[in-house]
Amino acid sequence: MKTRLDSFTIAVDGEGLSGTLLQPVTAYPGVLFVHGWGGSQQHDLARARDAAALGCACLTFDLRGHEATARHRETVTRADNLTDLVAAYDWFASQRHVDAASIAVVGISYGGYLATLLSTVRPVRWLALRAPALYKDEGWTLPKCELNGDPRLRDWRSRPLHWEANRALRACASFRGDVLLVASERDEIIPEAVIDNYRAACAHARSLTVRVIAGADHALSTKTMRHAYTGLLLNWLTEMIAGARSDAFSEAAPHDA
Amino acid sequence: MKTRLDSFTIAVDGEGLSGTLLQPVTAYPGVLFVHGWGGSQQHDLARARDAAALGCACLTFDLRGHEATARHRETVTRADNLTDLVAAYDWFASQRHVDAASIAVVGISYGGYLATLLSTVRPVRWLALRAPALYKDEGWTLPKCELNGDPRLRDWRSRPLHWEANRALRACASFRGDVLLVASERDEIIPEAVIDNYRAACAHARSLTVRVIAGADHALSTKTMRHAYTGLLLNWLTEMIAGARSDAFSEAAPHDA
Numbered sequence: 001m002k003t004r005l006d007s008f009t010i011a012v013d014g015e016g017l018s019g020t021l022l023q024p025v026t027a028y029p030g031v032l033f034v035h036g037w038g039g040s041q042q043h044d045l046a047r048a049r050d051a052a053a054l055g056c057a058c059l060t061f062d063l064r065g066h067e068a069t070a071r072h073r074e075t076v077t078r079a080d081n082l083t084d085l086v087a088a089y090d091w092f093a094s095q096r097h098v099d100a101a102s103i104a105v106v107g108i109s110y111g112g113y114l115a116t117l118l119s120t121v122r123p124v125r126w127l128a129l130r131a132p133a134l135y136k137d138e139g140w141t142l143p144k145c146e147l148n149g150d151p152r153l154r155d156w157r158s159r160p161l162h163w164e165a166n167r168a169l170r171a172c173a174s175f176r177g178d179v180l181l182v183a184s185e186r187d188e189i190i191p192e193a194v195i196d197n198y199r200a201a202c203a204h205a206r207s208l209t210v211r212v213i214a215g216a217d218h219a220l221s222t223k224t225m226r227h228a229y230t231g232l233l234l235n236w237l238t239e240m241i242a243g244a245r246s247d248a249f250s251e252a253a254p255h256d257a
Numbered sequence: 258m259k260t261r262l263d264s265f266t267i268a269v270d271g272e273g274l275s276g277t278l279l280q281p282v283t284a285y286p287g288v289l290f291v292h293g294w295g296g297s298q299q300h301d302l303a304r305a306r307d308a309a310a311l312g313c314a315c316l317t318f319d320l321r322g323h324e325a326t327a328r329h330r331e332t333v334t335r336a337d338n339l340t341d342l343v344a345a346y347d348w349f350a351s352q353r354h355v356d357a358a359s360i361a362v363v364g365i366s367y368g369g370y371l372a373t374l375l376s377t378v379r380p381v382r383w384l385a386l387r388a389p390a391l392y393k394d395e396g397w398t399l400p401k402c403e404l405n406g407d408p409r410l411r412d413w414r415s416r417p418l419h420w421e422a423n424r425a426l427r428a429c430a431s432f433r434g435d436v437l438l439v440a441s442e443r444d445e446i447i448p449e450a451v452i453d454n455y456r457a458a459c460a461h462a463r464s465l466t467v468r469v470i471a472g473a474d475h476a477l478s479t480k481t482m483r484h485a486y487t488g489l490l491l492n493w494l495t496e497m498i499a500g501a502r503s504d505a506f507s508e509a510a511p512h513d514a
Binding site: 003005008010011012013015016017018019020021022023024026028041045048049051052053054055056057058059060061062063064067068069072080083084087088091092095097245 | 260262265267268269270272273274275276277278279280281283285298302305306308309310311312313314315316317318319320321324325326329337340341344345348349352354502
C-alpha cells in the first residue's frame with residue numbers, strides 16, 4: 001500500500017499551522033479465491049471477509065458448472081474453467097481499488113490446479129494452494145467430470161513426477177512469486193506425492209511456505225480443520241502484504257530524524 | 258476497517274459467473290502525531306510513513322511557537338498549544354478518508370502531555386505517550402517557556418502524585434481507550450516518578466502497554482534508540498488496528514462454511 005503525502009495549513013487563532021497528511025492510496029492488494037470442483041464461492045466468503053479486514057480487496061466467484069451454471073457440470077472442461085478464472089482475474093484487476101500488481105490467488109484442490117495455470121497467463125504475485133489437485137495434460141478439452149472417471153488417475157497421482165512432465169508443475173516451476181502450499185494430513189483424494197510434486201516444482205518461488213493440517217481430510221470436514229486453514233492462510237497473507245507494503249516504502253521513507 | 262460487499266456477474270463465453278467483491282471501505286484509522294517542545298513534525302514523518310503503510314491516515318503538524326510560527330516561542334502557552342492540537346484533530350477527523358471513531362494520538366514529551374488533555378475534549382481511541390512531560394496545573398496561561406524556568410519543577414516531577422492532583426493525570430484516569438507508555442531508561446528531563454504517575458493514573462485504560470528503552474536519553478539521541486521507539490510504536494499500532502478491524506468484523510463475518 002503506497003501513500004499520498006500532502007501539505008496543508010490548519011487555521012487557528014488567525015495563525016496557520018503547517019501540517020502534513022499521509023494517506024494510503026486507495027488501491028488494495030487483491031485476493032482472488034478459486035473454489036474446488038463441486039464447491040462454490042460460499043466456501044471462501046468468511047475467509048475473504050477476514051482477508052478484506054487485513055486491507056485487501058477480495059473476489060470470490062463460482063466456476064462454470066457450479067451453482068447458477070450447474071447445468072454445465074457434465075460438459076464443462078478445464079479449458080472452460082481456466083477461461084472463467086482468467087475472466088474473473090481480468091474483471092478483478094480492472095477494479096479501481098485493486099492493485100493489479102499485487103494479486104494473490106488462493107485455490108483449493110481443482111481451483112489450486114487452475115490457479116497455477118492462471119499464473120502463466122496473468123501476473124500473480126502470491127499463490128496459495130490448498131490440497132491442489134493434479135491432472136494429466138491429456139484430455140485438456142474433455143469434460144472435467146470424465147477426468148475423475150479415469151481408474152488410473154489415483155495411481156498416476158501417487159507417482160513422483162518431474163516438473164517438466166506436467167502443465168501445472170511447469171507453471172509452478174516458472175513461478176517467481178511467493179507460494180503457500182497447504183496439505184491435509186489424511187487427504188483421501190490428493191496423495192502426498194501430489195503435494196511433493198508441487199513442492200519440488202516450486203523451486204524458483206521467491207518464498208515457499210509448506211504446511212500440513214494434522215488429521216485433516218480433503219474437504220476439511222470439521223470446523224477445527226477449517227479454522228486451522230484460515231489461520232494459516234491469514235498469517236501468510238499478513239506476512240506477504242506487510243512485506244509488500246514495507247517494500248513499497250523502503251524507497252519513499254526518509255531516514256528517521 | 259469495514260468492508261463493502263457487492264455481488265456482480267462476470268461475463269464469459271456468453272455465460273454469467275456469479276461473483277462477490279469485498280473491499281475495505283476507504284476510511285482509515287487516524288494517527289495524529291504531536292511533537293515535543295522544541296521539536297517539529299519532521300521528527301515523526303518517517304514514523305507517520307510507517308504507520309500509513311499499516312493502513313492508517315496520519316497527520317503531523319507544527320505546534321505554535323515552532324518552525325513557521327517560531328516567533329511566538331517566548332509567548333505561546335499550554336492553552337494556545339492545546340487549542341492548536343484541537344484544531345489539528347478537528348481538521349484531521351473531518352478528512353474523508355479518516356475514521357473519526359478510530360483516532361490514535363501519539364505524543365512526545367510536551368506533546369504527550371497535550372495529548373492526554375486532548376482526550377478530555379475529543380474522542381481518542383488510542384493514546385501513545387513517549388516520555389510524557391508533566392506540569393503543574395498553575396500558570397495555565399503563562400508562556401510555556403516560563404514553566405521550565407521554575408527551579409522547583411524538577412523536584413516536583415520527582416514526587417509521587419495522586420491522579421486527582423494534576424490535570425494531565427486526571428485526563429489519564431478518565432481515559433478508557435488503549436494506552437502505550439514509553440519511557441527512556443536514562444531520561445535526564447523526565448524522572449521515573451513522572452512515568453510512574455502516568456502509569457498509575459491509567460488505571461481504567463482498556464489496555465496498558467508500558468515499555469522502557471534501555472540506555473535511552475530523553476531525546477533518543479542515537480538512531481538505535483529512535484528505531485527501538487519506532488518498533489515499539491509500530492508493533493503497538495499494528496496490534497491496536499488489527500484488533501479494531503477484527504472487532505468491526507466480529508458481527509459481520511458469517512460462520513466459516
